[in-house]
Amino acid sequence: MAFSINTNVGAMAALQTLNATNKNLSTTSSRINTGLNVASTKDDSAKFTIAQTLRSDVGGLSAVTSSLQNAKSVTDVAVAGAEQISDLLNQMKTKAYEASDAGISQESRDMINQDFNSLRDQVNTIIKGSEFNGINLLDSSFSGTTTVAALQSLEVSDTLSVANQAMDTDVFASLTTDGIKDQGDAATMVGTIEGLITDVNGKLSTLGAASRKIDGQLNFTSKLTDVIESGIGNLVDADLAKESAKLTALQTQQQLGLQALSIANQAPQTILSLFR
Numbered sequence: 001m002a003f004s005i006n007t008n009v010g011a012m013a014a015l016q017t018l019n020a021t022n023k024n025l026s027t028t029s030s031r032i033n034t035g036l037n038v039a040s041t042k043d044d045s046a047k048f049t050i051a052q053t054l055r056s057d058v059g060g061l062s063a064v065t066s067s068l069q070n071a072k073s074v075t076d077v078a079v080a081g082a083e084q085i086s087d088l089l090n091q092m093k094t095k096a097y098e099a100s101d102a103g104i105s106q107e108s109r110d111m112i113n114q115d116f117n118s119l120r121d122q123v124n125t126i127i128k129g130s131e132f133n134g135i136n137l138l139d140s141s142f143s144g145t146t147t148v149a150a151l152q153s154l155e156v157s158d159t160l161s162v163a164n165q166a167m168d169t170d171v172f173a174s175l176t177t178d179g180i181k182d183q184g185d186a187a188t189m190v191g192t193i194e195g196l197i198t199d200v201n202g203k204l205s206t207l208g209a210a211s212r213k214i215d216g217q218l219n220f221t222s223k224l225t226d227v228i229e230s231g232i233g234n235l236v237d238a239d240l241a242k243e244s245a246k247l248t249a250l251q252t253q254q255q256l257g258l259q260a261l262s263i264a265n266q267a268p269q270t271i272l273s274l275f276r
Helices: 009-034 045-099 106-129 183-236 240-275
Strands: 148-151 159-162
């Protein structure tokens, strides 16, 4: 190789190698800092675009989960209210049986009727109070929302709905204000309450099935989210063990490159020895 003070080929080669090493070192450091092998479309356009689409799906599934959780809470409140009403009807049936006994005095029957009407008022209170987030599935006359609908997938038209059970008209309205003031009313009320208990049990079954369906959809949505997030990781996450080992190698290469460049830069000075 000719000696020249104008062109230092060795220094240029060493500089190119050092620049390449520094670039690789910067890339590896970024991967370690972010934990991502593909952090930008500049890294890999295809993988980045796919990952962004999947991230959008994860965001949509988060909205689906929130919608289902709200529907679950609304339905569970209605279930709790309906179960309490079922318990109250059983107590009212017992009171009606007691009042239908011809062997008790009217004074005793009046006291039983007082308890019966108190239980009836509780039924109404529970119907009106079974509300969550402005939605009541037991009271068809509720001033807010009387049904609940929830997203159950990324298809916005695919919804899960729970109808209002109208216990204000189907149950409470069937319990007359006269109650069980005499033996005949009490005997009639036994049959009425037996029918109401059957009706409430049917409504409880409907609400319970809806709650189980929501639980199932929530479980599926959670698993689907996990699978998608795992897929995103497979596309863009960095192998930190591999990158750590690579970082050590690149740091060594950088030090050697600096030394090589330093040696190459000293080469032109040897020309001076020719003139001594």
